[in-house]
Amino acid sequence: MNVMNIKRIAAAISCSLMTVVAHAAVLPATQTDSQWFKDSAANVAAKAQVETQKTAKNVILFVGDGMGVSTLTAARIFQGQQQPGNQGGEEGFLSFEQFPHTALVKTYNTNQQTPDSAGTMTAMTTGVKTKAGIISISDTSLRGNCLSSKGNELVTLVDLANAKGLSTGIISTARLTHATPAAAYAKSPERDWEGDANLPAEAVANGCTDIASQLVMRDEANALTVALGGGRSYFLPKEITDGENKAGKRKDGKDLTKTWVDSFSKAAYVWDKKGFDAVDVANTDHLLGLFNPSHMEYEADRADDVAGEPSLTEMTTKSLEMLKKNDKGYLLIVESGRIDHAHHAGNASRALSDAVELSNAVKAAMDATSSDDTLIMVTADHSHVFTIAGYPKRGNPILGLVHNVDGSLATANDNKPYTTLAYTNGPGAVVGVRDDLTSVDTQNKDFMQQALIPMESETHAGEDISLHARGPGSNLVQGVIEQNVIFHIINQAQQLGGTKY
Template identity: 35%
Template sequence: MWLFSVVLTLAVASQVVLCLQTDQEYWKRLAKEELEEALQVKWNLGTARNVILFVGDGMGPNTVTATRIYKGGESHRLAYEKFPHVGLLKTYSATKMVPDSASTATAMFTGVKVNQETIGVDATVQKTDCEASLRPEARLKSLAGFALEAGKSAGLVTTMRVTHATPSPIYAHTAHRSWECEAAMPAGSTCKDIARQMVEDWPGKDLQVIMGGGRQGLVSNATGTESDPLNAWGCLRQDGRNLIEDYKTDKRNRGLNSSVVSNNKELQDLDIENTDYLLGIFANGHLRYEHERDAGPEGSPSISQMTEAAIKVLRKNKKGFFLMVEGGNIDMAHHRGQAKKAINESAAMEDAVQVAMNLTDEKDTLIIVTSDHTHTLNINGYPLRGTNIFGIASVSPHDLLNYTTLSYSTGGPGSFHYYVTTENNETKVTRRDPSQEDIDSFDYEQIAAITLDENSHGGGDVAIYARGPYAHLFHNVHEQHYVFHAVSYAAKIGAYYNKSSSNVASTILCLVLLLYCIFS
């Protein structure tokens, strides 16, 4: 049976390859087109009025490669792979070689590498040290905060809980990433949970756009439904507070035009012109995977739909905006060892990048696409060009069983594809034959070499793609926290706020003095 399966697979693959171009002229044309494109690249030295920072959580280089093949084949290019400037980011945290999302997001958004599992506080704050996190000098201001100080608008979009590890460094300061609501806080703690910081404190309360999941951490004793269950991994608020209502009250008391939406219909019916502050909470926990998403009126929006709405609200500010967009379900799927889910989520985020490109002008908008960390996804064997990225690569000459193109170095119990048999007093370790399983299913868990509770993060570098003003600042191997500094320079915020205008003023003053000297 296995031999027939291999022969059939190779026969089909051979037919696919025969349809692909392999002649000299094809390769020369590809290279010539790339060369001509490279020769047209010019540095954009304008100020980045707008900045959109896409974070594919867990979207390491192998995920990007697999997404490219999934969407169009080996020679295809994703929207952001056509950006003129590319670099690499070193993702280690202040304490770990292999980082978590809290520390890496904090590095990118605040410009300082920090301890694992801490958010928006420097490395003097150890994990769970509430008192240390309250010291003003330990608290780190984010790109969103500096954008607001410069008169710009700011916001975030995520497919995760809005209080989760990647979005929360935009507005929060906490000694532990799990302190999303009061139920997860240590007894008697003097620190605020992340959800309250988002609604009550600056800059959270002044963010013009907040969209994602996490209702159960915002509304006390939230109830789940079959279509929107409570998330066992997420915090469940129990202090009697309803922070969504508090959000509405705060905006009303300040005379601000705000809208709160909870499903597709409400988002589609949004009155953009009369909405300056938008809160969209679409699920109790994380938003569903794109292939599971209810696209009907009562369902939740895609990452593209949220991105579009966010840009339309934010761009009303003539001074520009900062927007962070997280494709968080890439990471969630990788943690569960389900490569097709992860790659489909990566493809969905690429669609959102294209939406952002369509709604903005490269002349004044810096768009960045990167990741916070890698995962342990591998692309294996020597599969034929043009075959299914989720298919079988070949057969092992040792156990005579097929193996898939994609696998993980680490994985959860479901990806343990080995079992022990005893026959004639001889014990053998046998590998499951993937050709006997539905390997093209979204739920299929690829084989993993090491079994853990869940697939771990990887420690490799991640790519960063950029287009727009000062995109050329991303040009080689960078520290991850460099992103904050390069964006600040490009947008003239933070340490670089009003630098250009002060230079102009200095020039004018010099000219006036020169004229005075000449004519006096």
């Protein structure tokens, strides 16, 4: 579909709107004078004026790990309720929720109805669905078997962008070697092969390499311009203790942070907030930042980090400064990795804080780019069994106990109160008698939500997740799509040459 066609459709919608307006006189004033009516009419009018370019110079893909639709809704209210003068919090939007184009995305892996991050991110970065646990290798491979992966490696968006001469960047608040960011740049039949010490003998014998080394051991032409996140221990030998007094995990003696600096032109390595803030963007062409031995801190705990960590917003902003130096354009993939972890722990507060921070990072990207030449997409890899339940009154604290519209405390059949947010399964599960939460501060960030089915770790969910887009090519984001379509949208919008478009 070209711009002309889009304009024709927009014109048709506009005519339709005019028809509505022409008949508005039959609507009662109590309806047309309603702010709800006015705001929504203006919203539709604005949508009718949307024009979408076809070709994107730059693409930024944001992935909220485990950020299902219920997380978006709760995070939106969580954010709204912290804003002065809010009307309850429900009325707000996360930054990307007002993007003009949205789709629902089917997330299943080729072997799992409810997916994991390795298979889902592989779908997004290669256009091909695969098995759970496998990183950018087709599903003809066996998980954890190096030999079977040979010949089944997939070309990723990062490979294509680098081949086109674009700059590329990866950001994650998880370890950079974790499944989601790894699927953007590495090929591995096992997501757990993050460092060389994790490789079994079969993998070594058949020439598979660990994920950390695949991030660093690259030709200059195929090197990442920016890589920021956690996971430092997989880049350092076990003989080295890092600045936060944690030993590395590599057994091969390699210091991959040094390799990064030695291998690439104008390369820099930073590991704390102070170093990050001091990066000379103008004179740095390859920046590696590893801010934690493992995953970076939850946003709610970031201020307590030993050496200090940049926020997701700060990492996004700095990366864009770096990437913009390339006149040909760039591809940046940003993961908020710890929404997933907080959900696994049954801790809604931290999951929502991290989701809001992702929204902030997207806002920073919106402010730093133009929708004329930059496609921004925001999605998740999968959902979680996270629910928003009961009939709380408007403005009821999203982390609080349910209060009815009349303000009374809602109780369940056991005559005990319950929270709006809960999980279908996980560590907060009730076996036997349910705790009475009447005097419990459920809004405390450490509160663990109640759950139904007892499991040590709350699980992913299998329902669709959402995709939000603005900028050139965003009109391709529509309907219900398979997750691997995301690759093709980017490939087409940025003309990466991975297909016959």
